[in-house]
Amino acid sequence: MSVALSAQDITRALTRISHEILEKNQGSANIVLLGIPTRGAHLATRISSIIASIEGSEVPTGTLDITLFRDDLRMRPPRAIMPTKIPTSGIEGKDVILVDDVLFSGRTIRAALDALGEIGRPRAVQLAALVDRGHRELPIKADFIGKNLPTSKSQSVRVLLSEIDGRDEVTIEEGAEL
Amino acid sequence: MRHLLSIADLNKSEAISILDTATELARVSDGAVKKLPTLRGRTIVNLFAEDSTRTRISFEAAAKRLSADVINFSAKGSSVSKGESLKDTAMTLQAMGADAVVIRHSASGAAQRLADSQWMSGSVINAGDGTHEHPSQALLDAFTIRKHLGMGASDLAGLNVAIVGDILHSRVARSNVLLLALLGAKVTLVAPPTLLPVGIQNWPATVSYDFDSVIPHVDVVMMLRVQQERMSDLFFPNAREYSRYFGLNGERMASMKSGAIVMHPGPMNRGLEISAEVADSARSVITEQVTNGVSVRMAILYVLLAGGALEVGRD
Numbered sequence A: 001m002s003v004a005l006s007a008q009d010i011t012r013a014l015t016r017i018s019h020e021i022l023e024k025n026q027g028s029a030n031i032v033l034l035g036i037p038t039r040g041a042h043l044a045t046r047i048s049s050i051i052a053s054i055e056g057s058e059v060p061t062g063t064l065d066i067t068l069f070r071d072d073l074r075m076r077p078p079r080a081i082m083p084t085k086i087p088t089s090g091i092e093g094k095d096v097i098l099v100d101d102v103l104f105s106g107r108t109i110r111a112a113l114d115a116l117g118e119i120g121r122p123r124a125v126q127l128a129a130l131v132d133r134g135h136r137e138l139p140i141k142a143d144f145i146g147k148n149l150p151t152s153k154s155q156s157v158r159v160l161l162s163e164i165d166g167r168d169e170v171t172i173e174e175g176a177e178l
Numbered sequence B: 001m002r003h004l005l006s007i008a009d010l011n012k013s014e015a016i017s018i019l020d021t022a023t024e025l026a027r028v029s030d031g032a033v034k035k036l037p038t039l040r041g042r043t044i045v046n047l048f049a050e051d052s053t054r055t056r057i058s059f060e061a062a063a064k065r066l067s068a069d070v071i072n073f074s075a076k077g078s079s080v081s082k083g084e085s086l087k088d089t090a091m092t093l094q095a096m097g098a099d100a101v102v103i104r105h106s107a108s109g110a111a112q113r114l115a116d117s118q119w120m121s122g123s124v125i126n127a128g129d130g131t132h133e134h135p136s137q138a139l140l141d142a143f144t145i146r147k148h149l150g151m152g153a154s155d156l157a158g159l160n161v162a163i164v165g166d167i168l169h170s171r172v173a174r175s176n177v178l179l180l181a182l183l184g185a186k187v188t189l190v191a192p193p194t195l196l197p198v199g200i201q202n203w204p205a206t207v208s209y210d211f212d213s214v215i216p217h218v219d220v221v222m223m224l225r226v227q228q229e230r231m232s233d234l235f236f237p238n239a240r241e242y243s244r245y246f247g248l249n250g251e252r253m254a255s256m257k258s259g260a261i262v263m264h265p266g267p268m269n270r271g272l273e274i275s276a277e278v279a280d281s282a283r284s285v286i287t288e289q290v291t292n293g294v295s296v297r298m299a300i301l302y303v304l305l306a307g308g309a310l311e312v313g314r315d
Helices: A007-024 A039-055 A107-119 B012-030 B054-065 B086-095 B110-116 B135-149 B171-182 B211-217 B239-246 B286-306
Strands: A002-005 A031-035 A061-063 A095-103 A124-132 A144-148 A155-160 A169-174 B043-048 B069-074 B100-105 B123-129 B160-164 B186-190 B206-208 B220-223 B261-263
Touching (some): A002 A007, A002 A144, A007 A039, A007 A124, A007 A144, A007 A169, A031 A039, A039 A061, A039 A095, A039 A124, A095 A107, A124 A155, B012 B135, B012 B171, B043 B054, B043 B086, B054 B069, B054 B100, B054 B123, B054 B135, B054 B286, B086 B100, B086 B110, B100 B286, B110 B123, B123 B286, B135 B171, B135 B220, B135 B261, B135 B286, B160 B171, B160 B211, B171 B186, B206 B211, B261 B286
Parallel strands (some): A031 A095, A095 A124, A124 A144, B043 B069, B043 B100, B100 B123, B160 B186, B160 B220, B186 B206, B220 B261
Antiparallel strands (some): A002 A169, A155 A169
């Protein structure tokens, strides 16, 4: 097991991502942050508070569960459905920024795009990921990346966040995820 | 979980997870697009060997909102009325590739028989078997109670529920007593002695013959239909007397706690066990039970069908 990102690295990466989001969208006026549960939702909350401290105004932030839209449901035991909370301002005509912890095959994001389509029609959808570990199976790329982690498929990436795991850390472990 | 045959097969965390899943799925029913791709390509057969409006339509709506293909099959107008056995019917459904069968049957244990046999490989969901159980109804009732009176808790601890009427013939009562007790509620059964089954003392519930003494203390009054079609003997002298002692009318409703709700699994005999005034009152959540039924049945289908077979998951 090796540590890829320390707690400080994660904070710096999220701060940079927040600035990049503001730069690309020319401020926070039209953006909505949607985190993908479980860890993406916590990352979205953190990015939201960093943006608020920079801009001085709150950014609508919610969660988007994509379980019901997965294409690999039949390959796994049933998963619990997590809450979807869309900010009251909605997503219609907004610039939606999806936030996830690890970008891997891209299938989660494909499902997220389907899930968004059921809710409304954003003006644009962007993607922020704390870690991009490569091995895409779909033509999907992130707009904002905390760190590119070259991995082999036989390894697994674990993201630990203090809200759930008690500490912030990203590690690479041998042994593929099941 | 592969089948849903009886509440007795569920543990508390499984029951709560179905209710939580239903809470999330209820949002879909509130949304503009009432459709999810989750069960695309799955086939669900509604095998109804006994009459039903609510349950069949509810399962059909639930399956369709999850994009499953639905085949409706009722005894009338099928080969069952020509004398085809349950076994031959099941083998036909298997040959057509049914992933799940929702079965309603007048014989207690029919769903269990279908699940235990090697006749078919799909999931079996009990939608009411004789006077035995009706687990999806109990789950939607618990869901409705939790939504109104749960105050954010995941279970029903501390709530008092009265189930009133024809307990003897009621599969709804049997499933509800098991589930409500599992979720921590206190259940009181109110009925004339002739409409209580043998062995009632072993149920996780107390029994009362006096509706008026029970009603001021409960949070939920669940009225049951008097099932005249299952009554071959005389269980009470006449309808007026039954209605006077065990019916819920406006006068009795007035002695209920503030915030307490009235439920009925339907179909109602208005004027017998429940007066029209009560059924249409603000305390009545009877139509909401029907709405919640779709969400709860979506959750049941999701839990039984969405996952693949015995494989270890990632998270």
